[in-house]
Amino acid sequence: MADATGVSDLISTTLRISNVRDYPGDFLSKVEASLTPQLRELAKERVILVAMEGDAIIGTASLGRDQVHAVFVHPARQGRGIGTRLMEAVESEARARGERELILYASLSAVPFYEANGWRTVREHRDGGARLVVMTKALGEQRARPDNGAGIADAAV
Numbered sequence: 001m002a003d004a005t006g007v008s009d010l011i012s013t014t015l016r017i018s019n020v021r022d023y024p025g026d027f028l029s030k031v032e033a034s035l036t037p038q039l040r041e042l043a044k045e046r047v048i049l050v051a052m053e054g055d056a057i058i059g060t061a062s063l064g065r066d067q068v069h070a071v072f073v074h075p076a077r078q079g080r081g082i083g084t085r086l087m088e089a090v091e092s093e094a095r096a097r098g099e100r101e102l103i104l105y106a107s108l109s110a111v112p113f114y115e116a117n118g119w120r121t122v123r124e125h126r127d128g129g130a131r132l133v134v135m136t137k138a139l140g141e142q143r144a145r146p147d148n149g150a151g152i153a154d155a156a157v
């Protein structure tokens with residue numbers, strides 16, 4: 001149960017520090033409300049992965065059937081390959097289930113990150129006044145990448 005609090009805190013912190021540059025506060029509050037209070041409910045239909053550094057949760061990503069949700073790396077830990085490792089773990093889980101293609105709704109600032117990880121833009125999506133980018137990735141062969149030290153694990157929520 002501690003994991004649920006850790007994942008929720010990480011999402012709230014990252015939304016407030018990283019995403020506030022691109023989105024108004026009311027949209028971020030809506031995203032926060034859709035992800036954090038019902039994490040245990042979401043965990044029934046999504047696999048929730050976490051990146052750990054010691055006892056601290058420093059990253060998370062979730063997989064529904066064929067959709068990736070809630071990819072967040074703590075602002076102080078961004079740019080170190082943790083997001084990439086989380087996406088590799090998500091894609092590996094989806095491949096193991098036999099999924100052929102994944103979809104996600106990217107925040108504007110995350111588009112270059114997903115492009116660098118092999119995702120391509122399909123179209124723009126508007127949620128009220130907020131612009132998101134619909135992206136997909138076909139699941140092919142997995143590339144080997146060096147370990148960056150942050151362990152990726154299933155969250156026990």
Ligand SMILES: CC(C)(COP(=O)(O)OP(=O)(O)OC[C@H]1O[C@@H](n2cnc3c(N)ncnc32)[C@H](O)[C@@H]1OP(=O)(O)O)[C@@H](O)C(=O)NCCC(=O)NCCS
Pocket residue numbers: 014015018019070071072073074077078079080081082083084085105106107109110112113114116117
């Ligand atoms: C998007 C996010 C998950 C990326 O995680 P990260 O751990 O910082 O990403 P990585 O270190 O694995 O980056 C991998 C590559 O993506 C690219 N990249 C990452 N962030 C980037 C940025 N802001 N602008 C341009 N390229 C970026 C780079 O090519 C990077 O490779 P490099 O380190 O060799 O330059 C993280 O920045 C984040 O949590 N952002 C705020 C929350 C958010 O918007 N999440 C997405 C919701 S859809």
